[in-house]
Amino acid sequence: MSGPIEDVALVALSGVTKSFGAVRALAGVDLAVRRGECVGLVGHNGAGKSTLMQILAGTRTPTDGRFALAGKDIPIADVSVSRALDAGIRCVFQELSLCPNLTATENVRVRHATLSGFGWRRKASRLLTEALDSIFPGHGIAPAATVGDLSLGRRQMVEIAINFIVTDAAEPKLVILDEPTSSLDQSVASQLLAFARRFVERGGSVILISHILGDIFSTANRIVVMRDGAVVADRPVAAFDRAGLVAAMGHVAEDRDGRREAPAKSLREGEPMVVAMPPRQEDESRVAVHRGEIVGLAGLAGHGQTALLRLVHHAVHHRSRYATVKGRMAFVAGDRQSDGVFPLWSIGENVTVRSLPSLSRFGLVSSRREAAMEREWKETLKIRTPDMDDNILTLSGGNQQKALFARALGSDAEIISMDDPMRGVDVGTKREVYERIRQEAGRGRSFLWYTTEFDELLHCDHVYVFREGRIVAELGRGEFDEEKVLQASFEEAAA
Numbered sequence: 001m002s003g004p005i006e007d008v009a010l011v012a013l014s015g016v017t018k019s020f021g022a023v024r025a026l027a028g029v030d031l032a033v034r035r036g037e038c039v040g041l042v043g044h045n046g047a048g049k050s051t052l053m054q055i056l057a058g059t060r061t062p063t064d065g066r067f068a069l070a071g072k073d074i075p076i077a078d079v080s081v082s083r084a085l086d087a088g089i090r091c092v093f094q095e096l097s098l099c100p101n102l103t104a105t106e107n108v109r110v111r112h113a114t115l116s117g118f119g120w121r122r123k124a125s126r127l128l129t130e131a132l133d134s135i136f137p138g139h140g141i142a143p144a145a146t147v148g149d150l151s152l153g154r155r156q157m158v159e160i161a162i163n164f165i166v167t168d169a170a171e172p173k174l175v176i177l178d179e180p181t182s183s184l185d186q187s188v189a190s191q192l193l194a195f196a197r198r199f200v201e202r203g204g205s206v207i208l209i210s211h212i213l214g215d216i217f218s219t220a221n222r223i224v225v226m227r228d229g230a231v232v233a234d235r236p237v238a239a240f241d242r243a244g245l246v247a248a249m250g251h252v253a254e255d256r257d258g259r260r261e262a263p264a265k266s267l268r269e270g271e272p273m274v275v276a277m278p279p280r281q282e283d284e285s286r287v288a289v290h291r292g293e294i295v296g297l298a299g300l301a302g303h304g305q306t307a308l309l310r311l312v313h314h315a316v317h318h319r320s321r322y323a324t325v326k327g328r329m330a331f332v333a334g335d336r337q338s339d340g341v342f343p344l345w346s347i348g349e350n351v352t353v354r355s356l357p358s359l360s361r362f363g364l365v366s367s368r369r370e371a372a373m374e375r376e377w378k379e380t381l382k383i384r385t386p387d388m389d390d391n392i393l394t395l396s397g398g399n400q401q402k403a404l405f406a407r408a409l410g411s412d413a414e415i416i417s418m419d420d421p422m423r424g425v426d427v428g429t430k431r432e433v434y435e436r437i438r439q440e441a442g443r444g445r446s447f448l449w450y451t452t453e454f455d456e457l458l459h460c461d462h463v464y465v466f467r468e469g470r471i472v473a474e475l476g477r478g479e480f481d482e483e484k485v486l487q488a489s490f491e492e493a494a495a
């Protein structure tokens, strides 16, 4: 067997290829994971990371290659979910896979079929609580809660905890975390990474996929870089610095922190395009967005920011007590599975749907103009697909998110609201989107941007911090730093 593979490797792949029709997602990958290591797996959107993980977890069969578990070769046709599970491989996928109509406890039972018989519910509930307590102390999640009623972040926490549960029948040996922190706010994400480090110190193994390079540097022992379906670097973490890693991924290194330069005159003049009041607000504070302004909504996840965006959106076409909107508006969803993509449509249709009136003449959509728009946005955001007519779900997660951006940015909307939309987008594309947002704002477009990443607030002109459904701080340009935002987010909880 070729590649850096030893007998002790928990799992070893070599020469693995995977094609989807004309798309070669994996072009001969070697990867081995040993006990007690955290492998950070990075690469651009569509590099092949998730496909590789699906093969490890047995949910996809490779086209070709070799596969070994605990040093034992397994014919690729025999690689299966149950085999991977028996070997202790667990995977927290990017798109959540819990059953929304079942409780968290019932989802534990779905994943751990051996929890059956008399008293299974109590046992499953206890195991889940123990796992949640050790990973996310103070989580506040009731095991009897229906998953569909939980916020995206909490659903993610349940999904993660389920994969770390140790039952009498099975224990996790290698846990694959595919962008696990993308729907968690920073404090919860830190809890998870700290737990992953403890798990690895105790001899467990983790593969951590993330576009947040800080997560990789803080947690991985070794970094594997993928590019266009191949591994292009595999070295200990100490062998990389941030610029070197970004370059290995095929992106140009950053030359600025992306902070938005102050416009010549204040944007907070004239009548705002959007004014909105959170329903629970007890004082006079309002979110206001002026023409050409980038307004950030901050605070811990689930504290009313997404609810405010929905309320504003509703006010575009309805009378509302809480919001007024003066202008056309488009929305970029963060929870793309439930709010964003039209799963039965092509990539192109997903991009153009918001712009059909402007692509039409005499009531008929011009297929020439439609194709031109699709081409333009495929190029602009580098949507990786051989054909915009392919179904949207053939795209990698980050590329689906790019399609949602293209839909909003390519539309005639004067105001764009964004619900933590950069989750899963690679560092190179993120930078291009930030630049685009700055340019568009310079031309008079307004942005209302909820983000869980502090660095993204640096692109904003004005920031509102939310806590418990209310605006608790309003910070103008030059007034906000991470400490102030965190302080405002936590103040009451600490009191």
Ligand SMILES: Nc1ncnc2c1ncn2[C@@H]1O[C@H](COP(=O)(O)OP(=O)(O)OP(=O)(O)O)[C@@H](O)[C@H]1O
Binding pocket: 020, 023, 024, 025, 043, 044, 045, 046, 047, 048, 049, 050, 051, 052, 094, 384, 385, 393, 394, 395, 396, 397, 398, 399, 424, 426
């Ligand atoms: N079911 C599918 N049908 C067709 N093509 C697919 C399918 N699944 C993945 N692909 C393609 O395989 C390639 C690798 O995708 P993959 O999801 O593994 O990338 P990734 O590195 O995980 O990206 P991201 O960072 O965006 O999650 C992409 O070009 C993608 O479009």
